[in-house]
Amino acid sequence: MDVPVRLRIVHVVRAPIGGIFRHVRDLATAQSAAGHAVGLVCDSRTGGAFEADAIAALAPTLALGAARLPMRRDVSPADLPALSRLMRHIGELSPDVVHCHGAKGGVYGRLVAARLGRKRPVACLYAPHGGSLHYEAGSLEGRFYFGIERGLERITDALVHVSAYEAEIYRRKIGRPRCRAVVIPNGLRDDEFEPVIPRADARDLLFLGMYRDLKGTDVFLEAIALLETRYGRRATAHLFGQAEDEGRRRYQALAENLGIAERVTFHDPARTRSAFAQGRLVVVPSRAESMPYIVLETIAAGVPIVATRVGGIPEIFGPSAGELVPPGDADALAAALAGVLADPVRAQIAAAARFDYVRPRFHIDVMRRRIEDLYHDILAAKTSARAA
Numbered sequence: 001m002d003v004p005v006r007l008r009i010v011h012v013v014r015a016p017i018g019g020i021f022r023h024v025r026d027l028a029t030a031q032s033a034a035g036h037a038v039g040l041v042c043d044s045r046t047g048g049a050f051e052a053d054a055i056a057a058l059a060p061t062l063a064l065g066a067a068r069l070p071m072r073r074d075v076s077p078a079d080l081p082a083l084s085r086l087m088r089h090i091g092e093l094s095p096d097v098v099h100c101h102g103a104k105g106g107v108y109g110r111l112v113a114a115r116l117g118r119k120r121p122v123a124c125l126y127a128p129h130g131g132s133l134h135y136e137a138g139s140l141e142g143r144f145y146f147g148i149e150r151g152l153e154r155i156t157d158a159l160v161h162v163s164a165y166e167a168e169i170y171r172r173k174i175g176r177p178r179c180r181a182v183v184i185p186n187g188l189r190d191d192e193f194e195p196v197i198p199r200a201d202a203r204d205l206l207f208l209g210m211y212r213d214l215k216g217t218d219v220f221l222e223a224i225a226l227l228e229t230r231y232g233r234r235a236t237a238h239l240f241g242q243a244e245d246e247g248r249r250r251y252q253a254l255a256e257n258l259g260i261a262e263r264v265t266f267h268d269p270a271r272t273r274s275a276f277a278q279g280r281l282v283v284v285p286s287r288a289e290s291m292p293y294i295v296l297e298t299i300a301a302g303v304p305i306v307a308t309r310v311g312g313i314p315e316i317f318g319p320s321a322g323e324l325v326p327p328g329d330a331d332a333l334a335a336a337l338a339g340v341l342a343d344p345v346r347a348q349i350a351a352a353a354r355f356d357y358v359r360p361r362f363h364i365d366v367m368r369r370r371i372e373d374l375y376h377d378i379l380a381a382k383t384s385a386r387a388a
Contacts, residue, residue: 012109019292021054024042031368042105046071091112097122106126124156129166146173146174153177159180160184167183188364196303207239211247211266215241215287219285220283236264281303282298282304288311299351304351316362320353
């Protein structure tokens with residue numbers, strides 16, 4: 001039996017929010033445009049109207065549809081009926097490839113693929129996207145989840161890391177992979193490399209991301225307060241984001257306590273390029289990342305950016321990585337923001353240099369081709385092994 005040129009691909013991800021969903025959506029769309037039959041399965045209870053609209057817009061472009069089924073984030077007895085529903089649904093789609101994303105999607109998807117693979121060749125890939133790798137190696141939770149990750153390697157055909165940093169963290173915390181492991185960075189579409197011009201009423205600063213300490217929302221607000229007390233600049237800001245664990249009310253309260261509430265506005269998620277027009281400088285103050293789309297998108301749009309030295313961000317900045325600031329350090333962040341805001345011409349020159357570095361290296365077509373080559377390699381090996 002030959003490996004089909006046009007594949008049936010199912011992507012499994014729990015949370016249809018943030019960068020992980022952006023990755024899945026873009027990859028699924030590109031694969032569908034390339035002629036593959038693609039499907040998506042994600043949680044039915046995570047996200048709001050913005051995410052629901054995005055999934056509704058995506059579904060008609062996918063030959064295998066977009067299904068939303070209940071998936072809990074934490075380990076729970078509810079995982080068993082959830083796994084049963086996923087097994088039934090994905091089995092009916094008869095996939096050649098099950099591509100799992102994130103920790104919980106990785107558990108569900110790999111178990112389903114292993115079961116389906118008993119009857120015919122099914123390629124099973126897992127992309128951590130940070131996920132369980134955010135836990136500390138010595139913590140009780142970390143040891144628990146890393147043990148699960150280690151065990152699931154036995155039914156995984158390939159790990160797909162979005163950055164060299166993530167691959168190294170995986171080796172350090174979980175161990176040298178016992179399955180194939182590759183690094184394939186995120187990529188952007190051609191239209192995302194068009195410049196975005198700030199509106200006349202654009203604010204000084206812009207934050208786009210989940211409202212979580214992991215994303216540095218608290219550090220960002222503290223840096224805004226320091227801009228006034230140390231540098232005499234009463235900076236204004238828009239924040240666009242989704243709160244999954246911690247509601248935005250905690251950060252609104254922090255803004256009140258810092259005396260900056262009248263200069264910062266919290267919003268629900270918005271389309272990235274529309275949001276870009278509402279600020280002059282994007283700030284990514286994360287404490288941890290893998291290969292964040294927001295950094296790629298900002299650079300591609302020609303918008304100045306200040307970001308932290310975490311995860312795969314130095315890989316995106318390349319020769320400009322020395323500009324990055326340490327995570328969790330409001331003083332350093334405030335100093336970097338003050339410098340950029342004080343010299344907008346220099347900020348635009350630096351933005352142009354970052355654009356020139358990113359465009360040829362982080363493109364959706366490169367990402368899609370490398371992932372599809374990996375699918376075919378795995379399926380060819382499995383098909384040959386069955387024929388032997």
